[in-house]
Amino acid sequence: MRTPLRRFLDVGAVVVVAVYLAPLYWIAMTSVKPTNVINAPKPQFAFDPTLEHYHTTFERFDFAQAILNSAIIVIVSTIITMFLALISAYALARMKMRGADGMSLLILSLRFMPGVVIALPYFLMAQWTGLTDSHLGMIIVYVAYGLPFAVWLLRGFLLDLPREVEEAARLDGLGWFSIIWRIMLPMATSGIAVTAVFTFVFAWNEFLFALYLTSYKAVTIPVQIAKMIDLYNVLWGPLSAAVVIQLVPMLIVVFLIQRHMIRGLALGAVK
C-alpha cells in the first residue's frame, strides 16, 4: 500500500541522497577541471574538462605502482583472511567445542584494538623479520587486521543456518571439508559475500599500518595519496583524480554485491 505521504517521502529520499552525495560530485568535477579553474578565487562551475590530472597522477606520483601494490596486498590478504575466518567460524558456530563462546568473544575484542597502540611494535617486528616495506609483511598484517571482524560476521551467519541439512550430509558420509565446502558455503552466500567485501574494503582503505610499515616498494594507495600533500603544495587536481581512481574498484565491488548487502547484514551481523 502506497499512501500519498509515502510517495512524498520517496521523492524526498531521492532528493536527500542526491544532496548527501554532492561532495562526491564536486570531487569528480575537480578531477577534470583545468588547473587555473581549480585555483580560481571563486569556485567555477563551467569549464572545458581535461584528463591532465589523471596523467599527472600516474606520471609524477607513480600511481600505477601504488595501485599494483594495493591490489596484490589486499586481494591476497582477503583470500587468506576469508579461508581462515571460514574454518574458524565454522568450528566456533557449528561444532561441539568447549569454550567456543569465550573464544569468539576474545577474537571479537581484538577487533577493537586501537591501531596506534600496536603500530610501533609492528614496525619493530617487521625490522626483526626483515619484512619492512614488503608485500608479504603487509599481507600478514592485513590478515590479522581483517580476521576478528570476518570471524565474528561469518560466525553470525553460520549460527543461523539450519542444523538438519548438515546432519543429513553427515549421515550421508560427507567429511568436514565437504560439509563446509559443498553444503555450508552455498547456503551462506550472502553472508560470505558481505564479509569478503568488508574485509576487502577495510584493507583497501587502511592507512595507519601502511604508513608505519611501507616506504617505497610496498606503498599502498592511501599512503601514496597522503604523500601527495607533503610536497611543497597541495595539488588539488591530481589529488581528486587519485581519489576517483581509488574509489572505482570500491564502486564495482559495492554494485556487484548490492543485492546481498542488506539481506546479508540483516541475516548475520545484526543478530
Place this chain on the structure above:
Amino acid sequence: MAVPGLAGSSGGRRQPFLHLSENRIAYLLVLPTLLILIGLAVYPLGWTVATAFRSDNLFNPLAARWVGPRNFEFLFFNDDTFWKTLRLAGIWCAITVPVQLILGLFLAMLLDTTMRGIGILRTLIVIPVFITPVALGLSWRAMFEPIGGLLNYLLQGVGLEKSLWHTHPDTALLSVMIVDIWQWTPFVTLILLAGMQGISPEVVEAARLDRVRGLTYLRRIVLPLIWPVVTVVLLLRLVDEIRIFDVILIITRGGPGSSTLLASMNIYSIFHAGRLGVMAAYGVLMVIAINIVVISFLRVLHRQEKATRQKVSA
C-alpha cells in the same frame, strides 16, 4: 585442509575420527586464526604494556630501564595535554555518535520503502563508507579552503559569514566532525536498514491497520524491535570514534595548536617527540577505556537478549 583424509570421515556427531574428537578438530580449525591473533595483536599489546613501565627514549634506546608507574604519573599530574585530549575525546564522541545515529535513523526511515530503484538508492548512499578516509579528508580540505573553497562560496551565497574552517582553533574540531559524520552516517543507515528489513510484514501490516503512523510508529514499533541493532551500531561507532585517526592526521594533524588532538593523534605526536614510554602508557589507558566501553555494551546486549527471551516465553 590441515588434516589429511578428513573428506573420508563419516558417522555421527561424537564419533571419533583419526583419534580426534570433534572438540579437538574444532580447535585445530581455530588454531591458525588464534596463532595469528596472538602474534599480531596480543604480543604487540604486551610489548606496549611492558614499554609503558620503562623510560624508553626513541633517540637513546640504551638508556631504557624499568621506571614503574612513572609514565602514568607524568600523564596524570604533569601533562596538561593529557586532560585536554580526554576532554576533546568526550566532546568528539558526545557529538559525532548521536548525530550519526539520528541522521542515520532518519535516512534509514526514508530508504525503508518499496519504491522502484530503491536498491540503487541504497547502494549510492553507502558510497561514503567505502572511500579511503585519507582521500576523503583531503577532498574535504579542498572544500574547506578559506579562499576559493566551495563551502565559503556557499556560505556567502546564502548571506552568511565566511569561516576559516579547519585552519582556526575554534572551528577546526567542528570541521573534522563534519567530515567524520558525513562518512559514517551511511554506515549507521545501512545497519539500521538491515534491522528494519528484518521486521516481519505482519507487524507492519497490523500497525497500518491500527493507523499507527509517523513518529508513534517509529517510537512504539520500529525502535523497540530494532533496539539490539541500535546497540550494536552504537558500540561499533563509539569505539571507532574513540580511535579516530586518519582524517585528523590528514586535515589538521591535531592542530591548530592542540584543538583537534584526539587520542590516536596524541599517541602519534608523542611518538614523534620520541617519548616511547609515555606513548605506551597513553596507549594502555586507551585500550583500558575502550574495553570498559565494550564490556559494558556487551552486558547491556546480554541483558536485552534475556529480556526478549522472557517476553517471548511469557
